[in-house]
Amino acid sequence: MKFIGNKIFIAFLIFFAGIKVYALDVVYPTAYNVNINASSTFFVGNTNPEEILTINGTKIDVHPSGAFAQKVPLNIGKNVFTICSGFDKKVYTINRNAVLTVSYNNSSKIDNFKKFDEEKYVYIKNDGTALRSTPVEQGINRLSHLEKDVILKIDGEMYGLYRVVLAENNYAWVNKKSVYENVVQEDIEPAKLIAKYFDQINHSKFYKIKLTKRIPYYVEEKDNELILHLFNIDGRESVIPVKLKYNLAGYDAYYERDNLVFEVKKKLKLYKFKPLKDITIVIDAGHGGSEKGAVSCLRDNEKDINLKIALYLYKELCKKGATVYMTRFTDEFVSLNDRVKFSNDKQADIFISVHANSLPDGKDPMKERGTSVYYYYDEAKPLAESILNSIVGKVKTKNDGIYQRSFAVVRNSRALSVLIETAYVINPYDIILLNNEKFQKNCAKAISNGIIEYLKSIQVNQS
Ligand SMILES: [Zn+2]
Numbered sequence: 001m002k003f004i005g006n007k008i009f010i011a012f013l014i015f016f017a018g019i020k021v022y023a024l025d026v027v028y029p030t031a032y033n034v035n036i037n038a039s040s041t042f043f044v045g046n047t048n049p050e051e052i053l054t055i056n057g058t059k060i061d062v063h064p065s066g067a068f069a070q071k072v073p074l075n076i077g078k079n080v081f082t083i084c085s086g087f088d089k090k091v092y093t094i095n096r097n098a099v100l101t102v103s104y105n106n107s108s109k110i111d112n113f114k115k116f117d118e119e120k121y122v123y124i125k126n127d128g129t130a131l132r133s134t135p136v137e138q139g140i141n142r143l144s145h146l147e148k149d150v151i152l153k154i155d156g157e158m159y160g161l162y163r164v165v166l167a168e169n170n171y172a173w174v175n176k177k178s179v180y181e182n183v184v185q186e187d188i189e190p191a192k193l194i195a196k197y198f199d200q201i202n203h204s205k206f207y208k209i210k211l212t213k214r215i216p217y218y219v220e221e222k223d224n225e226l227i228l229h230l231f232n233i234d235g236r237e238s239v240i241p242v243k244l245k246y247n248l249a250g251y252d253a254y255y256e257r258d259n260l261v262f263e264v265k266k267k268l269k270l271y272k273f274k275p276l277k278d279i280t281i282v283i284d285a286g287h288g289g290s291e292k293g294a295v296s297c298l299r300d301n302e303k304d305i306n307l308k309i310a311l312y313l314y315k316e317l318c319k320k321g322a323t324v325y326m327t328r329f330t331d332e333f334v335s336l337n338d339r340v341k342f343s344n345d346k347q348a349d350i351f352i353s354v355h356a357n358s359l360p361d362g363k364d365p366m367k368e369r370g371t372s373v374y375y376y377y378d379e380a381k382p383l384a385e386s387i388l389n390s391i392v393g394k395v396k397t398k399n400d401g402i403y404q405r406s407f408a409v410v411r412n413s414r415a416l417s418v419l420i421e422t423a424y425v426i427n428p429y430d431i432i433l434l435n436n437e438k439f440q441k442n443c444a445k446a447i448s449n450g451i452i453e454y455l456k457s458i459q460v461n462q463s
Helices: 002-019 302-319 336-345 378-395 408-412 428-434 437-460
Strands: 025-028 033-035 040-046 053-055 058-060 067-073 077-085 088-096 114-124 129-132 142-146 151-158 161-167 170-175 193-201 204-211 217-222 225-231 237-243 251-256 259-265 280-285 323-326 350-357 371-375 399-404 416-424
Touching: 053 067, 067 428, 142 217, 161 225, 204 237, 217 251, 225 259, 237 259, 280 302, 280 336, 302 323, 302 350, 302 437, 336 408, 350 408, 350 437, 371 378, 378 399, 378 416, 378 437, 408 416, 416 428, 428 437
Parallel strands: 033 088, 280 323, 280 350, 350 416, 371 399
Antiparallel strands: 025 040, 040 067, 053 058, 053 077, 077 088, 114 151, 129 142, 129 170, 151 161, 161 170, 193 204, 204 259, 217 225, 225 237, 251 259, 371 416
16 A cells, blocks of 8 residues: 555656646755754745745745745744745744853953963974964964974963963964974074075065074064064064065965065056956855855855856956966865965965855844955955945945955965955845846956956055
């Protein structure tokens, strides 16, 4: 009997698949039973726009495309939601735990600080280890990214980070797990300066300092000056100031063997005809392959939208004379590290990462819309502003702001780097735009214009 029942069921399925175009498709939450520890979440998906959509009996607005997005409050404990559209009915159980949130104070108060009886020395395990200004493992508190084998003097710990003694009354923090401690006595001789070099290649000036060992450093940005601070393990500090006669176009400091290299980018020139002919740009279409990015209310994958806009941007920038590279041309997985490495290998002047936005639980996907641009280093802020103004002006998306955020691709690229969230895939109105070819093309044009406007502005500001 069961066998026959299945057969009938399959016949019904085939029958319905042929005529039933719409079915209630809930994209988020992604399962019928989930744990969400926030005061609210949302139902995002699509259905037949002709049918009435309800959540626990309350009517929900459906966009003419069928897309919907509805915020729902969550009580602590079990929350049951019944979502209905036409003959479709789905029941979701969402559990919210009472969570204890631990917030670390970013101030210099160090109540939980455990000071060691005596100072110790440690070595950094891997390249790219963050040296931080506060004992917090996140946020905009990175002084520099140190390389493997940089030696650090530490005098205590808190919240899983060691306190690094840079100089007298000058401290930094490093994750305990990112260092190793088998330092022998002769290792702790102070580093000696062997030689200094100066070099200029392409768009960069290089100040190179050859040392007997790797010691910590960071770069301080001032109005018309960059200052490289170098800290020897006996507590002595050296400074290398570089006066800027032009608007800063980017800088970096890093070790190449025992040479500390301080690279300062020269001003980017703009030409009348083919304005970008002197400029190398890397376009980074966010996500790809197995990594889909955000999923829209209509079930589009962010990775595909990003690639379409990135490809139009590629054409635009080539037309303007730039040397342009893409971190991916097709739907393939590329790691964040490889994207950064690619950009640095190509010696890109500008790095543009193209994404489309989504939201975490606790936000309202009907209220959040529009375009936002992110930067990490202050020198990229004017570029971020210029691109945002250009997009909002041309494609009329809501201005969702520019923000300083610690995104790995933006933080680790040596180029002037920004990340663009073109619009929200999770918003029923924005997703219509994102899927529109004309919008994609105009968005690409606007990004290209934003880059040119930025370059124009730094030509004028030149002192
Ligand atoms: Zn993304």
